[in-house]
Amino acid sequence: AQSVSQHNHHVILSEAxxxxxxxxxxxxxxxxxxxxxxxxxxxxxxLLKYFSGDPLVxxxxxxxxxxxxxKFSFNLRKPSVQWSDTAEYFCAVRxxxxxxxxxxxxxxxxxxHP
Amino acid sequence: NAGVxxxxxxxxxxxxxxxxxxxAQDMNHNSMYWxxxxxxxxxxLIYYSASEGTTDKGEVPNGYNxxxxxxxxxxxxxxxxxxxxxxxxxxxxxxxxxxxxQFFGPGTRLTVL
Numbered sequence: 001a002q003s004v005s006q007h008n009h010h011v012i013l014s015e016a017x018x019x020x021x022x023x024x025x026x027x028x029x030x031x032x033x034x035x036x037x038x039x040x041x042x043x044x045x046x047l048l049k050y051f052s053g054d055p056l057v058x059x060x061x062x063x064x065x066x067x068x069x070x071k072f073s074f075n076l077r078k079p080s081v082q083w084s085d086t087a088e089y090f091c092a093v094r095x096x097x098x099x100x101x102x103x104x105x106x107x108x109x110x111x112x113h114p
Numbered sequence: 115n116a117g118v119x120x121x122x123x124x125x126x127x128x129x130x131x132x133x134x135x136x137x138a139q140d141m142n143h144n145s146m147y148w149x150x151x152x153x154x155x156x157x158x159l160i161y162y163s164a165s166e167g168t169t170d171k172g173e174v175p176n177g178y179n180x181x182x183x184x185x186x187x188x189x190x191x192x193x194x195x196x197x198x199x200x201x202x203x204x205x206x207x208x209x210x211x212x213x214x215x216q217f218f219g220p221g222t223r224l225t226v227l
């Protein structure tokens with residue numbers, strides 16, 4: 001069974017700091033990878049996704065993620081965070097070997113101080 | 115075009131009471147999912163429906179039942195609520211296809227006393 005691990009549970013940054021959130025998955029076959037964001041009091045929405053091609057994926061609001069197959073990783077990055085990036089971030093994976101059910105990581109809570 | 119809607123937004127139950135959470139989508143998606151979100155636990159899949167007429171258990175199905183009433187609607191029922199079911203419940207859909215992302219509803223915040 002596939003699993004997703006997010007290493008940072010809570011991250012606190014000041015505005016303009018750089019961000020990197022870790023995500024590792026366990027499935028060895030073909031995967032489809034996602035990062036979702038949940039702003040306070042809101043539902044999850046897609047930040048970016050990877051399914052093939054260029055391993056560096058750009059998403060909304062200046063976020064990007066890099067798929068490193070050899071490391072089973074899909075880390076999320078942003079060069080300069082803003083107060084409005086305060087949210088919870090979830091990594092998710094869907095694998096080709098099974099029922100295509102997405103598996104989510106436990107999430108990372110990001111707080112950005114102005 | 116409302117996307118994914120959920121009712122109610124908030125609910126307080128007493129232990130042993132029953133209730134049904136409703137989810138509807140107007141995107142003509144085949145697959146629908148129910149998740150619960152608890153602090154530090156992320157999203158855990160309760161049940162899903164790959165298509166109209168089919169339902170399957172997810173990671174944490176105990177204490178819940180579901181009905182895929184038609185392509186648009188997927189309801190989640192708590193027959194006898196317990197305090198451990200206090201959570202935020204999200205419904206989600208996928209258009210179909212391996213590459214597609216999920217679309218989430220606004221959530222139902224349930225408290226069981």
